Amino acid sequence: MAGAAGPGTGSGAAGGDGDDSLYPIAVLIDELRNEDVQLRLNSIKKLSTIALALGVERTRTELLPFLTDTIYDEDEVLLALAEQLGNFTGLVGGPDFAHCLLTPSGNCHLGHEILAVLQKSCLQPPLESLATVEETVVRDKAVESLRQISQEHTPVALEAHFVPLVKRLASGDWFTSRTSACGLFSVCYPRASNAVKAEIRQHFRSLCSDDTPMVRRAAASKLGEFAKVLELDSVKSEIVPLFTNLASDEQDSVRLLAVEACVSIAQLLSQDDLEFLVMPTLRQAAEDKSWRVRYMVADKFSELQKAVGPKITQNDLIPAFQNLLKDCEAEVRAAAAHKVKELCENLPIEGRETIIMNQVLPYIKELVSDTNQHVKSALASVIMGLSTILGKENTIEHLLPLFLAQLKDECPEVRLNIISNLDCVNEVIGIRQLSQSLLPAIVELAEDAKWRVRLAIIEYMPLLAGQLGVEFFDEKLNSLCMAWLVDHVYAIREAATNNLMKLVQKFGTEWAQNTIVPKVLVMANDPNYLHRMTTLFCINVLSEACGQEITTKQMLPIVLKMAGDQVANVRFNVAKSLQKIGPILDTDALQEEVKPVLQKLGQDEDMDVKYFAQEAISVLALA
Structure with missing residues (x-):
């Protein structure tokens, strides 16, 4: 290991004073001074050891x-260090000494040369320093x-050591x-005394009105x-006003995060308080x-x-x-379309059908012919679920x-999303009602120029088969399944085999x-060797x-x-x-038919x- 003291060198690399007890720190110093980032990263990952x-x-x-003192490094190394230190409580002596991870320590009994390397000074402890670096993930x-x-x-140690750290960061x-301080208030508040609370x-109020948008976003x-x-x-006297102010912030990146906070705040308030304190702001956000805020x-x-x-x-x-x-x-529109089914499911059962039919369905009908394919695709992924809510008629x-x-939409994703959710409508009205339009859509998807679309419809074929029944499948879809076996894309042939x-x-x-x-066995005589191999792959799974x-x-x-193929x-x-199907065969077939062929091969x-x-031969024990 370049630059690292070897086990045979004792602590000479650490300071030449012959004290082997310093060896791990000495090695760590050498490794963290090495130019190789991967070596430094590996060293940090060994910290617990x-x-x-x-x-x-x-x-x-x-x-x-x-x-x-070695807190300045590549982001990848710092990220590993931050992760390691979260599990260090037991390694410093347990909860009684957890504060050591939060406060600077001046009690370092190191060799002179190590002290010179470290240039010991009373700096921030590692985690506090890491919470201030520029890289967000760190x-x-x-x-x-x-x-x-x-x-x-x-609680005592929390107020003595953790709360001061939060205040320093804030x-x-x-x-x-x-910004880092914003994530620490909620963990220390419940156990603090009233004065500290x-x-x-x-x-926290100060950070919500901070001059820097990034801090307001974090808050x-x-x-x-x-x-x-x-x-x-x-919550009523302080959090709600903060929510109102953040939801009216000049930065939309702050306002949209306030919407997310609205969910938690609304769960804490009574209906009257909600109507008076929160809903005006939520209406404004909508x-x-x-x-981005509306999204x-x-x-x-x-x-x-x-x-x-x-x-x-109902009202708002x-x-x-x-x-x-x-x-x-x-x-x-796409984000809202994704929520149509959940909205309808969450409505009270009493009066739900009326609300959906009169206040939701007219808008859904417009989205079916939307100009944007992502909107239509989003709607298609959930609309089938409405059938179980609204009933057969x-x-x-x-x-x-x-x-x-x-099912006739020009966008493949729309047709695919409808087909993938057929089980919902099948439960309510049966799939035969859709069969006339379903078949052309399936055929088009099965022959789509994009191989990923073809792959997706293959994955839904067993589901369709179960819903359509064996007669309809054999009449309309069997030929498609066989055609996929000779597709020019290997991933399609593989998926068709598993299908x-x-x-x-x-x-x-x-x-x-x-x-x-x-039909599979006929392919064994195909002029294309890839198709002949597909026969073998099919036999393996069948x-x-x-x-x-x-x-x-x-x-x-x-x-x-x-076995006599030229390729x-x-x-x-x-x-x-033969190795794959061997365990399925009886002993006579293995000995009399399989063994001679394998020996020849x-x-x-x-x-x-x-x-x-x-x-x-080895696996089947035919030697």
């Missing part, structure tokens, strides 16, 4: 001070570790420390979390000039609906939702025309024997589903015949197939064929 070797006292007096990890450590403190000169709330993102640990009176309202709509209750939902949220469904921005009369229109196995499991071995197996008799009588002869790739796949001129044949 090093701490165990040092013991709790030396970890407190040597390792932590050293880390305090700060977030440091805050996460600090939150974890806070739980290890007694009062820091750099915005980075103040008042100070904590004051600091807004933690507003709901902080509200949950406050007394109800404080009509905000920034589409957040749409995205959090189901949570807001549950938080405010049915009465306010339904009209707001209607506006979001016809918003001028496609992103907002409403589904046939009002929803079925929408389903049929979407056959699932179909056999659904329709049974007799169906497989009469319908699928003969043998398990079809059982011993069909495998021995129909599939094995074809596999054995293909080496086919021959070594024959060896692999084991003498093949191609090295790969020989290898796989010998491996099959």
Whole structure:
């Protein structure tokens, strides 16, 4: 290891005083001074091991001070350090010494040369320093570790050590420390004394009106979390005004985070307080000039609906939702469309059908022909779920025309989303009602130019097969499944092979024997060697589903015949197939038919064929 002291060097690298007890720190110093970032990263990841070797006292007096002074490094290394320190409570002596991770320590008993390297000074402890760095992910990890450590403190230790740290961060000169402080208030507030609680709330109020938008954003993102640990009176008198101010902030990035906090705040208040204190601000957010704020309202709509209750939902949220469904921005309409099913499900059962039919469905009908494909796709992913809510008659009369229109949509994702949720409508009206429009849509998707679209429809084929029944499947879709086996994209051929196995499991071995197996085996004579190999892949998966008799009588002869194929790739796949189906066959077939063929392949001129044949002989114990 370049630059690191080896085990045989003792502590000479550490300071030449012959004290082996300093060796782990010495090695750590050398590794962290190395130019190789990966070496430094690996060293940081070993910190817990090093701490165990040092013991709790030396970890407190040597390792932590050293880390305090080597806090400047690559972000990746600092991230690992922040993560490691969150689990250090036990390594410094347990909860009684958890404060050592939060306060600078001057009790370092190190060799002279180590002290010279460290240039020991009373700096911030590692986690506090990490909570102030510029890189966001490092700060977030440091805050996460600090939150974890806070739980290890007694109430007395919390006020003596953790709360002062939070105050230092909240009062820091750099915005980075103040943003980190926002994530720490909620973990220390519940166990603090009343006097300290008042100070904590004051600091949080200051951060909510900070001059720097990044700090206000951080405060807004933690507003709901902080509200949950406050007394109800404080929520009304302090948190709600903060919410109102943040929801009216000049920066839309702050306003949209205030919407998220609204969910938590609404859960804490009575209906009267909600109507008076929160709803004016929420109505304002739903009509905000920034589409990003309106998008957040749409995205959090189901949570807001549950938080405010049915009465306010009916009076305020339904009209707001209607506006979001016809918003001028496609992103907002798509987010609202995604929430249609959840909105309807969460409505009170009494009166739900009337609300949906009169106040939601007219807007849904407009979205079916929306100009934006993402909006139509979002709606298609949830609209089928309305059939179970509205029942058979409403589904046939009002929803079925929408389903049929979407099955004919020019966008493949829209058609695919409808097909993928057919089980919902099948429960209510049966799939036959859709079959005339369903089949053309499936065929178009099956032959789509984008292979990922073809792959997606293959994955839904077993579901469709179960709903359509074996007769309809054989008549309309069987040929599609076979066509996929010779697709020019390997991923499609592979998926089609697995699809056959699932179909056999659904329709049974007799169906497989009469319908699928003969068509697969015909491909063994295909001029294209890739298609011949697909035959082997199909046999591999079908043998398990079809059982011993069909495998021995129909599939094995074809596999054995293909052992003489001119293409080496086919021959070594024959060896692999024989290894795969061997456990299904009886002993006579293995000894009399499989063994001679594998022995012949084991003498093949191609090295790969020989290898796989010998491996099959070994696995099947045919030597």
